[in-house]
Amino acid sequence: MSTVLYPSPIFGPVHSRRLGVSLGINLMPNDGKLCSFDCIYCECGFNKDFRTSTRRPSREEVRRALENVLQKMTSDGILPDVLTFAGNGEPTAHPQFKEIIEDTIALRDAYCPNSHVSVLTNATFISRQNVFDALMKVDNNILKLDTADDAYIKLVNRPASTDYTVQGQVANMKKFNGHCIIQTMFMKGIFNGKDVNNVKPEYIEPWLRAVAEIKPRQVMIYTIDRETPDKELRKASKEELDDIVRQIESLGIRATASY
Ligand code: SF4
Numbered sequence: 001m002s003t004v005l006y007p008s009p010i011f012g013p014v015h016s017r018r019l020g021v022s023l024g025i026n027l028m029p030n031d032g033k034l035c036s037f038d039c040i041y042c043e044c045g046f047n048k049d050f051r052t053s054t055r056r057p058s059r060e061e062v063r064r065a066l067e068n069v070l071q072k073m074t075s076d077g078i079l080p081d082v083l084t085f086a087g088n089g090e091p092t093a094h095p096q097f098k099e100i101i102e103d104t105i106a107l108r109d110a111y112c113p114n115s116h117v118s119v120l121t122n123a124t125f126i127s128r129q130n131v132f133d134a135l136m137k138v139d140n141n142i143l144k145l146d147t148a149d150d151a152y153i154k155l156v157n158r159p160a161s162t163d164y165t166v167q168g169q170v171a172n173m174k175k176f177n178g179h180c181i182i183q184t185m186f187m188k189g190i191f192n193g194k195d196v197n198n199v200k201p202e203y204i205e206p207w208l209r210a211v212a213e214i215k216p217r218q219v220m221i222y223t224i225d226r227e228t229p230d231k232e233l234r235k236a237s238k239e240e241l242d243d244i245v246r247q248i249e250s251l252g253i254r255a256t257a258s259y
Helices: 059-076 097-111 129-137 150-156 166-174 201-214 238-249
Strands: 010-016 020-026 082-086 116-121 140-144 181-185 187-191 218-222 233-235 254-258
Touching (some): 020 059, 059 097, 082 097, 097 129, 166 201, 218 238, 238 254
Parallel strands (some): 082 116, 116 140, 218 254
8 A cells, every 4th residue: 555654743845736835744643644534535544554652743842843944944045835734634633733823823924924824624623713713824724625415525535523514514614704725636436336426517516506605715626646545546537627627717716626
């Protein structure tokens, strides 16, 4: 299985398809994965294969490591376009997420004021006030919504919480009042004998209605890039992604696709 676990708490800089030159901040341990989803396409692998007993890095460890890297990058004359919270699982699950965001914004302002702070999140904790408040402070609040279909989410994203509903998520995403970007994975293939093609109109149409309701400032769609833990998954085509981009733009919402 060719999956990727990221160093912790800082990795990169790496060139991201979606975000430019990105310095990664991984709030999970570096020897395993901690996520409230268990997506069948996750580049870190299935949760069960990457259990960890190591603790998450503390707020102070993250702050110190980030400052060290930014000092080095400053002396090398290369600064990141973006500081990206991502890595081996769900960043907003960290108990000190809000304080870590505040530290990161302070370090960004001190060392690289032109860089943006981005958070890639599966959005499962946005109903928590401190997570919501922290995400309101970052430049790019990037929320995952792969379909508007609860059965598909259960099959493909596999939330740990049995309380997860698309309706509840959309209601919470609307509270950002446009201060959010929706990220959606489009793919094809089979998982456990079931078709997971979400490029079909029966998935696209309700998803577009949900996007129209949320009114994000942007939508980022993408498809499988690296090897996935399930071997039966396939990329959506460039033509299919471009067609979806056009449908989003017809709602008056900016959209980008990564192939
Ligand atoms: S939300 Fe992200 S980190 Fe979590 S399982 Fe899905 S792809 Fe992996």
